[in-house]
Each structure stands twice: as structure tokens, then as C-alpha cells.
Amino acid sequence: MALNLxxxxxxxxxxxxxxxxxxAFHRFIITKGAKGFIEHENAxxxxxDIIDLKDELIRLMEYESYxxxxxxxxxxxxxxxxxxxxxxxxxxxxxxxxxxxDRIYRIISDDVEIKTDIYLYAGGSDGGFTxxxxxxxxxxxxxxxxxxxxxxxxxxxLYHSRKxxxxxxxxxGMKLLxxxxxxxxxxxxxxxxxxxxxFIQHGPILTRDDKTGNLTRKNIALSRMHFDMLNETLxxxxxxxxxxxxxxxxxxxxxxxxxxxxxxxEEMSYLxxxxxxxLDLKNIIMEYMRISRSxxxxxxxxxxxxxxxxx
Numbered sequence: 001m002a003l004n005l006x007x008x009x010x011x012x013x014x015x016x017x018x019x020x021x022x023x024a025f026h027r028f029i030i031t032k033g034a035k036g037f038i039e040h041e042n043a044x045x046x047x048x049d050i051i052d053l054k055d056e057l058i059r060l061m062e063y064e065s066y067x068x069x070x071x072x073x074x075x076x077x078x079x080x081x082x083x084x085x086x087x088x089x090x091x092x093x094x095x096x097x098x099x100x101x102d103r104i105y106r107i108i109s110d111d112v113e114i115k116t117d118i119y120l121y122a123g124g125s126d127g128g129f130t131x132x133x134x135x136x137x138x139x140x141x142x143x144x145x146x147x148x149x150x151x152x153x154x155x156x157x158l159y160h161s162r163k164x165x166x167x168x169x170x171x172x173g174m175k176l177l178x179x180x181x182x183x184x185x186x187x188x189x190x191x192x193x194x195x196x197x198x199f200i201q202h203g204p205i206l207t208r209d210d211k212t213g214n215l216t217r218k219n220i221a222l223s224r225m226h227f228d229m230l231n232e233t234l235x236x237x238x239x240x241x242x243x244x245x246x247x248x249x250x251x252x253x254x255x256x257x258x259x260x261x262x263x264x265x266e267e268m269s270y271l272x273x274x275x276x277x278x279l280d281l282k283n284i285i286m287e288y289m290r291i292s293r294s295x296x297x298x299x300x301x302x303x304x305x306x307x308x309x310x311x
Contacts, residue, residue, distance in 0.1 A: 195256020
């Protein structure tokens with residue numbers, strides 16, 4: 001697997017001028033990376049369209065001190081660094097992907113297939129995202145000149161792109177048919193999915209905050225608060241109080257990272273494959289609950305909040 005740099009290269013060609021070039025903008029906006037970025041931003045509720053992108057780039061080229069809302073100005077100010085990175089990534093893209101895959105296969109079975117298209121883009125607040133498990137997008141803007149951090153975010157998103165057998169998808173999908181189960185399994189599934197991806201990305205000890213702010217040392221320090229919110233949410237789902245369920249207020253990255261790192265550190269990493277391969281989260285959560293009962297330093301998932309899901 002190689003890195004598709006079309007977005008970054010055409011953006012460099014656009015920014016490396018002292019005027020706005022209409023033809024260069026056209027080459028930029030038709031790249032797969034640009035299309036993926038626009039679709040993702042709109043899906044996340046952050047309205048983006050071609051006209052707005054063009055207007056922001058025109059202002060950026062006209063006014064030296066202008067800071068556009070996509071943060072392209074950071075690349076314009078470091079245009080020579082961007083040029084060096086393009087050269088490096090063009091020559092070493094496959095090597096970086098291999099290093100990212102090595103991080104993944106230290107944690108999960110090497111029988112798991114990962115094969116996807118990888119696009120580098122720039123703009124927005126996310127570190128990256130995955131579409132339909134066959135397209136990975138990495139926001140290069142967050143990783144300028146930081147090879148190790150780029151490898152780590154690649155490993156996170158490549159984990160999300162692993163191949164899962166149709167039967168296992170269908171089995172998990174059956175659990176989402178009823179409203180209560182859909183809320184609960186959807187939430188717990190995302191927690192374990194992001195927890196494993198974050199663990200692959202950051203390792204067993206979080207020594208540096210995630211660049212997106214999704215997982216920070218402060219989040220970990222406030223873990224009891226996050227788990228209290230999780231317990232409250234699961235109880236509200238259990239009793240059908242859906243108006244009180246605020247899924248967006250939960251930090252699934254911090255909760256998932258704590259669960260996964262705890263289970264892994266107890267030499268139970270084989271349990272992570274049960275979710276990775278079969279989308280089965282029961283034993284991971286049960287093992288975390290067992291460990292947290294004997295280790296009072298760990299925040300708990302309350303039995304009352306989750307027993308109706310697991311048993």
C-alpha cells in the first residue's frame with residue numbers, strides 16, 4: 001500500500017505562487033483527497049463546499065496575514081517544509097505504511113487482512129478518518145515534519161480498515177435491530193473499536209496527548225468521571241430514557257483506551273482479537289470488570305448498568 005499525495009501536491013502547487021491560479025485550483029479540487037475531505041466535513045456537520053474552499057484560498061493568496069478556516073495558511077507559511085515532506089513521502093510512503101502495519105500486528109493476529117487506499121489531505125480538526133473500511137484519509141496538516149506521529153495515526157486508521165467477514169458483520173448487526181440494543185451495542189462497539197485503535201496508536205502508556213485532543217493525559221486523569229457518565233448513559237438506555245442519552249458527551253476514546261490497555265496489560269490481549277475478528281465485545285468488557293473489582297484504582301463499569309446487555 002502506498003500513500004496517495006495528489007491532494008498535498010496540488011495544494012503545494014496552488015500555495016507556492018503569489019496569486020490565485022484558477023487552473024491549479026481545478027487540479028486540486030478534483031483530487032480524491034479533496035472530495036473525501038468535503039464529504040467527511042459535511043457528514044460531521046461542518047458545512048464545506050467548493051465555493052467556500054475557493055473563496056478562502058483566494059483570500060489566503062491575496063492577504064499575507066490571512067488565516068483561513070481550514071488552516072491552509074500553516075502550509076503556506078512553511079512551504080519549503082511542505083516541499084521537503086512531499087519529496088520524503090513520495091520516496092518512503094510504502095515504508096511508513098509497513099511500519100504502521102507492524103504496530104497493528106504487534107497487538108492483533110497477523111491473519112487479519114488490511115488492504116486499503118490511503119489518501120493524505122489537509123484541513124479540519126480530525127487526525128484522519130476511514131470510509132467503508134476501504135479508504136483511509138490522513139490529515140497531514142497535523143503531522144508536518146513528524147514522521148513518528150504520522151506512522152501512529154496511520155496505524156490507528158488502518159486498524160479501522162481491516163476486513164471483517166460478512167457473517168460477523170451480520171451477527172453484530174442483528175444486535176442493533178431493537179432500539180435499546182442499538183443504542184447500547186452501538187456505543188459499546190465504538191468504545192472498544194476506538195479503544196483498540198488508540199492503544200495501537202499510543203501504546204500501553206500515554207506519554208503524549210493525541211494531536212486531535214480526543215485522547216489526552218487529562219482525559220485519563222478524569223477517567224472516573226468518564227466512566228460515571230458511561231454508567232449513567234447505560235442505565236438511561238436500560239430504562240428507555242432516551243431523551244437523557246447524550247452520546248456525544250461521552251469520550252469513547254478515553255474510556256476505550258482505559259479498558260483495552262487494562263485488559264492487554266493483564267496478558268489478556270487475545271481477547272482483543274474477539275472484537276477485531278468477530279465484533280464480539282462481551283469477554284473484553286467482562287474481563288475489565290473482573291480486573292477493576294480487584295483493582296480499586298480503576299474506574300468501574302457498574303454491574304447494574306451493563307448486566308442486561310451481557311447476560
